[in-house]
Amino acid sequence: MAIYIYQRRDWPLFTWNQTSLSRLSAKVRHNQGRLLGRMEQLNPTLQMEATLRMLTLDIVRSAEIEGEFVDAAEVRTALAQRLGHQHGTVAKNLEGRIGLLLDATQRYAAPMTEQRMFGWHASLFPHRKAGWRINPVTSPHQVVRYQAPHSYVVPGEMAAFLEWFNTTGNLDPFMAAAVAHLWFLTIQPFEDGNGRIARTISALQLARADDTPYRYYSLSAQLCKERAAYYDILEKTQGGSLDITAWLEWFLQCLDRALLDTNTQLSGLLAKSRFWEKNTGASLNDRQRTMLNRLLDGIEVKLTSSAWARLTASSPDTAIRDINDLLKQGILVKDPAGGRSTSYRLLN
Template identity: 45%
Template sequence: MSTGGAENVTYVWETGNWPHWRWDAARIEAPLAAARHRQGWLLGRMQAMGFALQREAALGTMTQDVVTTSAIEGETLNREQVRSSLARRLGMDAGGVPVTQRGIDGIVEVTLDAVFRHAAPLTAERLSGWHAALFPTGYSGMRRIRVGGWRRPEDGPMEIVSGPIGGERVHYEAPPAERLGREMAAFLDWFESEDGIDPVLRAALAHLWFVTIHPFEDGNGRIARAISDLALARSERTDHRFYSLSASIRADRDAYYAVLEATQKGDGDVTDWLGWFLGRLAHAIAEAGGTVGGVLRKAAFWERHRASGFNERQIKVLNRLLDGGFDGRLTSSEWAKLTKSSQDTATRDLKDLVEKGALRPGDGGGRSTHYVLVQPGDDA
C-alpha cells in the first residue's frame, strides 16, 4: 500500500488485476464508432487534396503537435523554429528560420519517428532513443537525469506531486524501479501483440499503461503521447498526421489529469479513461478542419498570384502570414526586420504587394500604417 500525503492509496499496479484492463464495451461502442467515422472522413478529404497539399497540412499539424505536447509539460517552444525544423526534415522549404532553441530538434525527431516509422516495432531500445533525443544535454531544466535508461532504485520513488514545499500533494506513485524490467517487457509484448483490440483503443490503453509505469525520470508524458500517435498512425495506415491529439488534450488539460489520476487509483476499470480519450480524439479530428481550410486558402492564394512575380523577400513573408506565423502588425519596420532589408526596400516591397492585390493597408494610416493579407474572396 502506497502512501500519498495523509491518505492511504492503493494504485492500480498494486491490485491483483494489474495489468489486465477491463471496460464496459456497451459504453465505449458509440464513441469508438464516432471516432472511427471521423478518422475515415478526414482521411478521405485529405486524399482528395493531392500529395503536395497533404504534406503542407501534415507540416502544420505536426508543428501544432510538437508545440502543444511540450506545452502540456509547461515548456514553451517557438512555433516558427519548430516548423522550420520539421520542414527541413521533410524536404520542404524551411523559410530561412534558424533553429536555435534547445530541445526542438529532439522532440521533432521523436514525432517524425513515431509517425513515419509507425510500422516498425516499438522496443526498449527505440524508447531509449526517443528519451535521449528529448534530453540531449542530460539535464531536465537544472536537474541531471538518467538519459536513455529506466529509473534506478537509488533514485528513490517516482511521485507526481503538486503544491508548495511543505504542503505537497502526491497525485500518483509509480511502480518501484526494481520492477521496471518486467513491467516494460510486458507492456512492449502487449503493444506488438495481435489480440483483436481495436487499434484506436490500443492507442488509448498504451498511453495510460506507459504513464502508469512511468519508466523514465522525466519525459514520460511526451513519450506516451508519441506512442499514442504511433498507434493511431497504424490504425490509419498512413505516415501523415492531419490532426493533433496533443492539442486536444491540452485544451482539456485539467480533465486529462483528473481522469488519469482517478484511473491510476482505480481497480483496472478503464471505461472512463477510454471514453475521455475517444472524445478528445473526435475533437482533434473536428478541429483539423481548420488546418485543412488554412491549407486550401494558402493554395488558392498562390494560384491567384501565380503570375504576380513576387521576389524572394515577398514570398518569404507572405508564406509566414499565410501559415499564421506572424504575431502583431505587419509594418514597414517589421518587414525590414523580417527580410533584413532597408526601410526603403521594405516600403517598395509593400507598395508592390498592395498594387498586386496581395496586401491591403489595415485600419489607421501615417506612421501607424500596417498591412493585412488579401485572401481570395476578400473585398480588397
C-alpha cells in the same frame, strides 16, 4: 493506504464495456475517415504543409502540458529542415523533441522495442544513462497525485507492455492508443519525461491507425486544452479498478474533439486548396503565384501596387501589370475605396 490499479491482483488485465464504447469508437472512425478523405484531395505540397502545422502544434502543446515554452516558429522551421523541405541545421535545443516525434510518426510501422524507447528518452535527456529508472519518479511539473510502481518491477512491467503493444491484434487502434497511454503512464518507467513519451506513444499508435506519415490532427493539443480533466481522469483511473471504461470513453471523446478541431486549425490551408482548384487554368508568372500564396497565408499588409513592388522586388510598372492581369482574370478585385492608394484583395 491507497490501492493503485497496478496493485490489483489481475493487473494488467484491463477490462471495459465494449457495448457502451462501440458507438463512440465508430464515431471517431467516421470522423477520422472524413478528415483523411478531405486531406487526400490536397496536393502533396499542401499535405506536407498540414503535417508541418500539426507536428509543430503537437510539440508546442506537449511542452506546454509540462509547463515548458518552445517557440512555434522555431519548431516549424526546424521540422521543415529535418524533413528536407528547408535548408539549414536544426537548432540544438529542438533536435531531441523533433527527433522523438518524427521517429514515432514517420516510422510508425516499426516495432516498439526497449532500445527504441531508450533512444526516445535519450533524445529528450541526452546526458542521462540509458535504461529504466532505478529511483522514484520525480518531476517539477507533476500534477497527478500518484505513486508509481517500485523501480525493481519496471523491467518486467515494460517487457509485458512492449509485448502487448507489438501484438494488439484486432483491438481497435484508437482503443489501443488509449490503453497504451494509460498503461505506460501507470508504470512510469523513466525518472522523468514519462508524460511526453506517453503522448508520443499515442501519436505512434494513431499514425498506425491512419496508416500515413502525414499528420492532420494533434491529440497533444487537445490534451493541453483539457489539461485539468486529463489529470483528473488519470488520477481516478490509476486509483480505481481494472475496468477502464471511463478512461477509454474520455480518451475517445478527447480524440474526437481533436479530429474536429482540425477544421479550425487547417481552415486556411483548406481555403488555399479550394482557391488553387478554382484557378487551376490561370496563367500566372512566378511573382503572381508567390504573392497569391502570401495573401492566402494571411500576410498582414494592405495590398497596393507599391506594396506589390516592394514584396516582389519588382518595378512599379511591373507591379501594376501583374495586378491588372489578375484583375482581368477575376482573381483580384479592387477594394471599394479608390484614389491614389488603390488597394486590392482576393476575390472571395
